Structure formats: C-alpha cells, structure tokens
Amino acid sequence: MIMSDHRTAEIIGAHMALSSPIAIAWCRVMRGEITPEEAAALMGSAEERELALRVFRPPTDEHREALLATLLARLSARDTGACDSRGGTQGDVEACGHEARRKSPKDARAARTVHDPAMVGGRAWRWRWLVPATMAATVAVALLLRAPEERAMRYTLEPLMGDSIMRGAPAASPLPSYSRGSRLYAVLRPNEPVESPVALVAFARSSGGQISRLELRPEIASNGLVTIDVPISDTGLHDGEWELVLVVGRPSALPSSWSEIERAEEAGKTPGYAVMYAVLRVG
Amino acid sequence: MTRPRVEELELEAIARALASPKGEAFRQLYRRYEPVVRWAVGCRVLRWPELVPSFEDVVQEVWIHLLRRREPLLGYDPGRGVPFASFMALVSSRMAWKLAKRRLRHPLEELHDEPEDWDWDFTLALLRTDVLQRLAEHVEGLDERSRRFFYGHYVDGRMIKDVGAELGLSDNASHVFKLRLEKKVVAMARALLERGVGGEPSGGTGSLLVAVTLAALVAILGGVPVSSDRLAGLEGDHE
Numbered sequence: 008m009i010m011s012d013h014r015t016a017e018i019i020g021a022h023m024a025l026s027s028p029i030a031i032a033w034c035r036v037m038r039g040e041i042t043p044e045e046a047a048a049l050m051g052s053a054e055e056r057e058l059a060l061r062v063f064r065p066p067t068d069e070h071r072e073a074l075l076a077t078l079l080a081r082l083s084a085r086d087t088g089a090c091d092s093r094g095g096t097q098g099d100v101e102a103c104g105h106e107a108r109r110k111s112p113k114d115a116r117a118a119r120t121v122h123d124p125a126m127v128g129g130r131a132w133r134w135r136w137l138v139p140a141t142m143a144a145t146v147a148v149a150l151l152l153r154a155p156e157e158r159a160m161r162y163t164l165e166p167l168m169g170d171s172i173m174r175g176a177p178a179a180s181p182l183p184s185y186s187r188g189s190r191l192y193a194v195l196r197p198n199e200p201v202e203s204p205v206a207l208v209a210f211a212r213s214s215g216g217q218i219s220r221l222e223l224r225p226e227i228a229s230n231g232l233v234t235i236d237v238p239i240s241d242t243g244l245h246d247g248e249w250e251l252v253l254v255v256g257r258p259s260a261l262p263s264s265w266s267e268i269e270r271a272e273e274a275g276k277t278p279g280y281a282v283m284y285a286v287l288r289v290g
Numbered sequence: 291m292t293r294p295r296v297e298e299l300e301l302e303a304i305a306r307a308l309a310s311p312k313g314e315a316f317r318q319l320y321r322r323y324e325p326v327v328r329w330a331v332g333c334r335v336l337r338w339p340e341l342v343p344s345f346e347d348v349v350q351e352v353w354i355h356l357l358r359r360r361e362p363l364l365g366y367d368p369g370r371g372v373p374f375a376s377f378m379a380l381v382s383s384r385m386a387w388k389l390a391k392r393r394l395r396h397p398l399e400e401l402h403d404e405p406e407d408w409d410w411d412f413t414l415a416l417l418r419t420d421v422l423q424r425l426a427e428h429v430e431g432l433d434e435r436s437r438r439f440f441y442g443h444y445v446d447g448r449m450i451k452d453v454g455a456e457l458g459l460s461d462n463a464s465h466v467f468k469l470r471l472e473k474k475v476v477a478m479a480r481a482l483l484e485r486g487v488g489g490e491p492s493g494g495t496g497s498l499l500v501a502v503t504l505a506a507l508v509a510i511l512g513g514v515p516v517s518s519d520r521l522a523g524l525e526g527d528h529e
Contacts, residue, residue: 012472014384014413015479019429020444021330021383022422027445030333037329038295058342062332065325074346075320078353082312 033063161198164283184288185239193235201231206258210265212250218265246290256280294326294375311357330379331386352385365414428478
C-alpha cells in the first residue's frame with residue numbers, strides 16, 4: 008500500500024493547504040468578494056504582497072483565451088497522448104540536464120514553457136517546434152556550465168534528426184522518430200579541444216522509468232568528436248519513447264551505472280564527464 | 291478546504307469535455323474552472339517564492355497532467371458531496387505540489403513518480419469534504435513531531451530531510467519517519483471510511499456507481515481511458 012499511502016497524505020496536505028487563511032482570502036478574490044489588493048494586504052511583508060499579486064491577480068479574458076489556445080496547441084501536438092493515459096504520445100525534442108533526467112520523456116515535454124500569448128498561433132507556434140531541436144543541446148550544455156575551476160568535460164549533442172534525415176522530408180512529429188529499420192545517428196562535439204582519450208557510455212530510460220545500458224559502439228576521433236551510427240535494432244530500444252542519456256569522459260572517470268550519475272548530481276559534484284540528454288521515439 | 295463556489299457544469303458537460311479535451315466542451319470547462327486551478331496552484335507556488343516567476347508554466351503543466359492522466363478526474367463522484375470545482379482544486383493542488391518539487395529539483399525519492407493511473411479507488415474515496423476535514427483534524431491531533439512533519443512536508447512542501455533535520459532526525463530516520471507517518475494517516479483514513487464520519491460508512495456501492503458514471507460517460511462520448519476492470523466493476527455493482 009505504500010504507493011497510495013503517500014498519495015493519501017498528499018491529498019490531505021492539499022486539503023490543508025487550501026484551508027489556510029491565505030488560501031481563503033484569495034479564494035474570496037476568485038469569488039469576486041474582495042479585491043486582490045485587499046487580499047494582498049493580509050500578507051506579511053511588501054515582498055510577499057508583491058509575490059501574491061503576481062500569482063493571484065486574475066488574468067484578463069484575453070490573456071486567459073491565449074492560455075487556453077496554448078494549452079490546446081500543446082494537447083494537439085501530443086497527438087493521442089491526451090486521450091490515452093497509457094499509450095504513447097508525440098512531442099518535441101527535449102534534452103537537458105536535471106529536469107529531463109527527473110522526468111519520463113512525456114513529462115519532460117510537458118514541462119516546456121508556452122504561456123507567452125505572443126507565441127500562440129501560426130508562425131510563432133511552428134517556431135516553437137523548430138527551435139527546441141537547436142536549443143535542446145545548447146541548454147544541455149548550458150546546464151553543465153559551471154565555474155571555471157569546476158568545469159569538467161563539456162560537449163554538445165547535435166540535435167537528433169530521427170528518420171527525417173534519411174528520408175529528406177520534414178518529420179511528422181517534432182520528436183525525433185526512428186523506425187525499427189533505421190539507424191540512430193548522433194554526433195557529440197567537444198566544446199573545447201580534448202587532449203586525452205575519451206569514451207562513451209549510454210543509458211536509456213523508458214517512459215515507464217526502466218533504465219537500460221546501451222552498447223552503441225561509437226567512433227571516437229582523436230579530437231574527441233564522438234559519432235554514433237548504429238542500427239536501431241542493435242540498440243536494444245523497443246517501440247516507445249525513450250530518454251537517451253549519453254555520457255562522455257575520460258574512461259577512468261565514466262560512471263558504471265545510472266545510479267552513479269544520479270548520486271553525483273544529487274551530491275552536487277562536478278563529475279569528470281559530460282552528460283547529455285535527448286528524447287526520441289522508436290516505432 | 292474553502293469552497294471555490296463557481297457555477298458548476300453539468301456532469302455530462304464535464305464528461306464531454308474530458309472525452310475530447312480539444313473540443314468546444316473542453317473550452318467551456320477550461321473557462322469555468324481555470325480560476326479554480328489557478329487558485330489551487332497559486333496556493334502551492336506561493337510557498338516557494340523562487341517559483342513565482344514560473345507560475346504560469348506550473349499552471350499549464352498541471353492542466354496537461356490532469357488531461358493526460360485522467361484517472362483522478364474520471365473518479366469524480368458528485369455523490370461524495372464535493373463540488374467539481376473543489377475536486378479540481380484538490381487534485382490540482384496535489385499535482386502542483388509534485389510539479390513544483392520537480393522544478394525545485396527535490397530528490398527523486400520525494401517525488402513518487404509512479405504512474406498516476408494506478409489504484410486510485412482508495413484515494414478517491416477520501417475526496418469528500420467531511421472526510422478530509424475530519425482527517426485534517428486527526429492530523430492536528432497527532433503528536434507534536436508527527437504534526438510538524440506533516441505540515442512541513444505535505445502542506446508546506448519542504449524536503450523530507452529538511453523537515454526531519456528540524457526535528458532532530460537523520461536523513462534515513464526522516465524517511466522512515468515519513469513512511470510510518472503515512473501509514474498512520476492511512477490507518478486513520480481507513481478507519482474513518484469504515485466507521486463513517488457520521489456513523490455511516492463512507493463511500494460504498496452507491497457512490498462507486500456514480501463514480502463510474504463519469505468514467506463511463508467519457509467512454510461513451512469517445513474518450514479512451516476506462517479500464518475494463520472499472521467497467522466490470524460497474525456491471526457487478528449494477529447487479
């Protein structure tokens with residue numbers, strides 16, 4: 008019963024959080040009984056008042072419609088995902104650091120920011136799908152940027168293209184998709200010249216949270232450029248969505264297991280390797 | 291919990307919206323209940339000032355999660371005495387708590403990232419105003435350490451180790467304490483459901499029938515996620 012024990016506690020906690028005097032005051036704002044300023048006056052400091060107003064001041068009707076349009080666009084982009092609590096979905100490339108690591112591929116996509124009304128609609132919306140492919144790898148590296156004395160190895164994962172690179176046609180899904188007969192092609196480029204030999208280890212996490220180590224047999228150039236070009240059928244990835252985790256570093260520094268990466272991150276240690284994340288779909 | 295008090299949609303309209311979260315029915319549901327979700331999420335996010343700039347994102351994420359894993363929403367049962375707005379507020383508040391903790395990079399063991407469509411029946415049975423109020427009173431009546439732990443973690447959303455440290459517990463002891471506290475709370479909840487708040491057992495066949503009605507309505511209207519187990523249960527209850 009452990010699985011639902013915490014859920015029971017969370018629901019009671021939610022009830023209690025929504026019963027607090029502050030919650031009651033802002034509920035009265037929602038009901039139109041008092042103004043946001045009157046509710047804010049109950050907050051302790053000026054800073055708290057400011058924060059509360061930022062959160063609770065009701066949006067204009069126009070802004071709310073823009074938020075709705077954004078939400079609908081996100082749901083549409085997910086194909087069948089919103090209608091099937093167990094089935095697969097489509098989505099965008101998502102890479103990057105801790106956020107992606109903590110989420111299933113689907114969750115990682117859900118975490119994207121799309122509330123800007125200016126981004127709703129035609130061209131802007133299309134850009135939302137085009138940009139992440141480029142941004143994803145950049146952000147992955149950005150998250151790894153630390154103070155110079157802490158810097159470990161830094162790499163950039165070039166955006167995965169899925170089968171579209173083979174067919175020469177735009178991908179139907181913003182998520183890089185691979186058929187069973189295609190090849191996983193990925194390039195990991197060192198941000199700075201690499202002087203000592205490097206190696207790669209790879210893991211994949213299924214949307215169900217299962218972690219697998221992958222044997223990708225990369226080609227590694229003397230300048231540190233890592234190229235993966237392997238049939239999907241050889242990766243061990245079955246149909247579904249996967250979070251791909253690629254780790255490059257000195258052979259002696261590489262983690263031997265997924266939990267080792269997690270332990271290093273949670274301890275805030277700077278490992279002697281670079282970790283890159285991407286999400287892909289097989290099948 | 292204070293009551294949002296909005297003009298509620300009919301059950302069929304809610305079912306229609308959930309069956310097709312892209313159609314006009316859903317737009318109507320969104321416009322009606324968006325302020326409720328916003329309020330419920332806001333009450334959580336406000337406890338983490340660093341998340342305030344991301345507030346709109348968290349609200350959107352909550353909607354996405356609720357629509358993607360609709361088991362909690364499909365379990366809505368008007369027979370339990372909770373208006374749909376309050377129900378939405380509760381499930382949104384809980385979801386915001388989880389998503390906020392993710393954004394704050396709380397450790398994985400705090401997030402309980404199991405599939406949300408797993409065995410909700412017991413939790414849903416608690417979603418009655420009177421039951422929740424009584425459970426909150428039980429929490430208030432816990433010993434000082436348990437009460438502080440519950441407030442610190444489940445209400446304020448602080449990390450287990452931080453709350454535990456304030457109570458003089460090591461990291462490991464904090465997690466053990468949390469598990470025991472959860473078991474204690476669940477035992478209270480079970481006893482309450484069996485005994486009944488007002489002397490009569492809470493939940494039961496009648497309310498399960500209504501609970502399945504929303505899920506079945508959604509299935510009839512074209513939605514997918516009604517498990518065969520649930521439908522089998524519905525048939526059994528009819529008999």
